[in-house]
Amino acid sequence: MTDLRIIFRSLRVRLFSTIVTVLTVAIAVGLLLTLLILRESGQSAFERGAGNAELLVSADNSPLVSVLNGIFYANPPRNPISMTKYESIRDSFPWKWTVPMQLGDSYQGQPVVATNSDFFTEFQPIAGQPWVFTEGRRFARPYELVVGAEAARTTGLVIGDRVPLTHGFSGSREGGHVHDTHLFEVVGILEPTGASHDRALFTDLTGSWVLHAEDRLEREGTSDASAAAHDDEEHDDHGHDHGHDHDHGHAHIHVEVEDLTDADRMITGILMAVPSRSGRSGASAVLPQAFDMLRRDTSITVASPANQIERLFAIVGNVDQLFVAMAIAVLLSSGIGILLALWNSMEQRRRQIAILRVLGCSQGRVFSLVITESVLIGIGGALTGVFACWLGSLLAASELRERLGLVIEPELDPATILVVIAGTLVLAAAAGLGPAIRAYRTPVARNLRPIS
Amino acid sequence: MPEPTLAIQNLRFTHADPGGGGFTLALDDLQLTPGEQVLVAGTSGSGKSTLLQLVAGLLDPDSGEIKVDGRAMHAMNGAERDRYRGRRIGMIFQTFNLLDGFSARENVLAALMFSDLPNREHRERADQLLQRLGIERPDATPDRLSVGQQQRVAVARALASRPGLVLADEPTASLDPANATNAVELIKETCRQEGAALLLTSHDPSIRDTFERVEELQA
Known part of the structure; x- marks a missing residue:
C-alpha cells in the first residue's frame, strides 16, 4: 500500500465526480493548447503561402x-x-x-x-x-x-x-x-x-x-x-x-x-x-x-505579401488574444471545479481521514495526500487535454482547409505543452490547498463515530 | 519488573458539551503490563471511549500523563505522536471503521503503511493475519463482507503493525450476546497470540466474566 494507492482508491470511490473534474480540466487545457497551436500554425501557414514572391x-x-x-x-x-x-x-x-x-x-x-x-x-x-x-x-x-x-x-x-x-x-x-x-x-x-x-x-x-x-x-x-x-x-x-x-x-x-x-x-x-x-x-x-x-x-x-500578412495578424491579434484569454478563464474555472469537487468530497471523507490518522497517518501526510490527489486530477486533465488538443487541432485544421483553404499543419510545440501542463499542475495544486487544509484540520475523535 | 505497556497517572479530562451535559474523566492510576487484558466497564457517558482516545493521543488531557511502552504520548508533537500510534497502538471500533473502497487486504495494508515493518513483508503479514482470522475473501471490499467478517478484518488491521497495545472501543455494542462473547474471545485470543496488551471498553455485563481484570469508570 502506498500513498498513491490510497489516492487512487479515493478517486475510484468518487468515480463520477473524478471523471467530470478531469474532463473539465481536459477541455480547458485542450481549448487553450488548440488556440495557441492554431495561432502559431496559422501564422506560419499564412507566411508560407507567399513563398519567395516579394x-x-x-x-x-x-x-x-x-x-x-x-x-x-x-x-x-x-x-x-x-x-x-x-x-x-x-x-x-x-x-x-x-x-x-x-x-x-x-x-x-x-x-x-x-x-x-x-x-x-x-x-x-x-x-x-x-x-x-x-x-x-x-x-x-x-x-x-x-x-x-x-x-x-x-x-x-x-x-x-x-x-x-x-x-x-x-x-x-x-x-x-x-x-x-x-x-x-x-x-x-x-x-x-x-x-x-x-x-x-x-x-x-x-x-x-x-x-x-x-x-x-x-x-x-x-x-x-x-x-x-x-x-x-x-x-x-x-x-x-x-x-x-x-x-x-x-x-x-x-x-x-x-x-x-x-x-x-x-x-x-x-x-x-x-x-x-x-x-x-x-x-x-x-x-x-x-x-x-x-x-x-x-x-x-x-x-508586399509579407507586410500584408503581418498587418492581417495585427488586425486579428486582439481577437486572437481574446480567445486565449477566454481559454485561460476556462482553465481557471476548471481549477475552481477541482476545488469544489475536492471540497465537497471532504464532507464524505472526514471518516476516512480520521481512520487514516488513527492508523498513524500524520496531519502533514493527510495534507499532502489531498494536494497530490488534486495534482493527479490536474495531470489526468492535462494529458487528456493534450490528446484532445491534438485531435481538435487536426479537426480544426481540416475545417480551416475545407472552409478557408488555409493549409495548416498543427504541430504540438513541446515547450508550449510543457508550460500549459506545468501551469495546470500549479493551478490544480492551488485548487487543492483549501480542501487539503480542511483535511489537515479534520478532528479525528469526532469523526470516528458513525456518520449518519 | 517489566515496564508497563500502558501507564496512566492522575489523568483529568473535561468534556464540555455545548448542548449541555459533558463530563469529567478522572483516573488516578491505571497500568497494563505487557500482554495483559483489561476490561474498562462503565455506563454510557462515563468516558470509556474518551479514555481510549486519550490513550491513543487523539485527544489531549487537561492534566496527567499517559505513557505507552514508556513514552509519554502527549509529550510528543502531533506528527511524532501519529507515527508512534501507528507503530505501537492498534484500535478496534464498534462500527469497525474500515476504509470504504479498500479491500479487506488493503485495509490491513493501510495500517502496515505506518508500521515499522519493512515494505516487502507487508503483503505476507496481511495475508497471514487475514488467513488466521478466517477471512475467506481478502479482495472483497467491506460492503461485500458479513458483519462478522468485517469485525475480523478490523481485528486484523489493529494487530497488523504488531502493536504493544490494542484499544478496543465497545466492539460488542452492535452484536447479540452470543456473538458478543465470540467477538471478545476472538480479540482476546488474537492479542494473546500477537503478544499485545488489550484495553477493551464495554458496558455489556455479559463479557465481564471473560476478563480477569476489570476497571470501573464512574460517570
Whole structure:
C-alpha cells in the first residue's frame, strides 16, 4: 500500500465526480493548447503561402484583399489586368522574375490558377523550396492541368483524367457555369507544401483565355467574328478534347489561340521578385524602390505579401488574444471545479481521514495526500487535454482547409505543452490547498463515530 | 519488573458539551503490563471511549500523563505522536471503521503503511493475519463482507503493525450476546497470540466474566 494507492482508491470511490473534474480540466487545457497551436500554425501557414514572391500586383481594391485573393485564393479577383499592362510592368524594371496569373475558374470547388511555366520554375511556394512533383510533370501546353496535393486528395484526380472547369469559385457569385466545351487533362500532381497552393489546380493561361473568350462571345450572342468563331459541326481539330454535352439550344463558339484579342488576354495578378544584391541575403535593397515605382500607377494595387500578412495578424491579434484569454478563464474555472469537487468530497471523507490518522497517518501526510490527489486530477486533465488538443487541432485544421483553404499543419510545440501542463499542475495544486487544509484540520475523535 | 505497556497517572479530562451535559474523566492510576487484558466497564457517558482516545493521543488531557511502552504520548508533537500510534497502538471500533473502497487486504495494508515493518513483508503479514482470522475473501471490499467478517478484518488491521497495545472501543455494542462473547474471545485470543496488551471498553455485563481484570469508570 502506498500513498498513491490510497489516492487512487479515493478517486475510484468518487468515480463520477473524478471523471467530470478531469474532463473539465481536459477541455480547458485542450481549448487553450488548440488556440495557441492554431495561432502559431496559422501564422506560419499564412507566411508560407507567399513563398519567395516579394510583391503582388493586382487590380483589387486593397493590398490585403489582393493578398487574400492572389495568394490564398479566398475569392476570384473581380478586376482584371491586361497582358499589355503586365508586359509594360515586366519591362519597366529589372525584375528577378515576374509570373502572371489568372484566377476565376475552379474544379469541384478547388481554385484553378492559370499561369505560365515560370510559376513552377521561378515562384517557390516556400522560399528556398522549389515545387516537387509526386507524379507527372508541369503543363507544357494549353488544356493541361497540374493538381495541388490537397486538391488531388479531395477531388480524387489522377494523371490522365480529363475534366471540365467551372467558372467562378465554389460559393462565389459567378460560380456554377461549367466550361464544358474543353476538357483539361491532368499531367502532374504536386507534393504537399503546407501552403494554400496545395488545394489549387494549375493550368496554362492560354487555355483559360480561350475558355473566357468563348464565354464572352456567347454572351455577346455573336457567331460571326471571322475573328474567332466556328460552330461545333465545323470544328473538331484543336488538338485537345472537347466536352460534347451541348444542349443549350444554340451552336457553341470555339476560339483558336491565334484568334484571342487583347480583351481576352487578361490576368488577375502578378507575382514578382526583385534581384538581391550580390552577397547579401534577405530582402533586397531595391524592393522599396520597386514598390514605390509600382505604387505610382493608380490603376493597379501593389502589395508586399509579407507586410500584408503581418498587418492581417495585427488586425486579428486582439481577437486572437481574446480567445486565449477566454481559454485561460476556462482553465481557471476548471481549477475552481477541482476545488469544489475536492471540497465537497471532504464532507464524505472526514471518516476516512480520521481512520487514516488513527492508523498513524500524520496531519502533514493527510495534507499532502489531498494536494497530490488534486495534482493527479490536474495531470489526468492535462494529458487528456493534450490528446484532445491534438485531435481538435487536426479537426480544426481540416475545417480551416475545407472552409478557408488555409493549409495548416498543427504541430504540438513541446515547450508550449510543457508550460500549459506545468501551469495546470500549479493551478490544480492551488485548487487543492483549501480542501487539503480542511483535511489537515479534520478532528479525528469526532469523526470516528458513525456518520449518519 | 517489566515496564508497563500502558501507564496512566492522575489523568483529568473535561468534556464540555455545548448542548449541555459533558463530563469529567478522572483516573488516578491505571497500568497494563505487557500482554495483559483489561476490561474498562462503565455506563454510557462515563468516558470509556474518551479514555481510549486519550490513550491513543487523539485527544489531549487537561492534566496527567499517559505513557505507552514508556513514552509519554502527549509529550510528543502531533506528527511524532501519529507515527508512534501507528507503530505501537492498534484500535478496534464498534462500527469497525474500515476504509470504504479498500479491500479487506488493503485495509490491513493501510495500517502496515505506518508500521515499522519493512515494505516487502507487508503483503505476507496481511495475508497471514487475514488467513488466521478466517477471512475467506481478502479482495472483497467491506460492503461485500458479513458483519462478522468485517469485525475480523478490523481485528486484523489493529494487530497488523504488531502493536504493544490494542484499544478496543465497545466492539460488542452492535452484536447479540452470543456473538458478543465470540467477538471478545476472538480479540482476546488474537492479542494473546500477537503478544499485545488489550484495553477493551464495554458496558455489556455479559463479557465481564471473560476478563480477569476489570476497571470501573464512574460517570
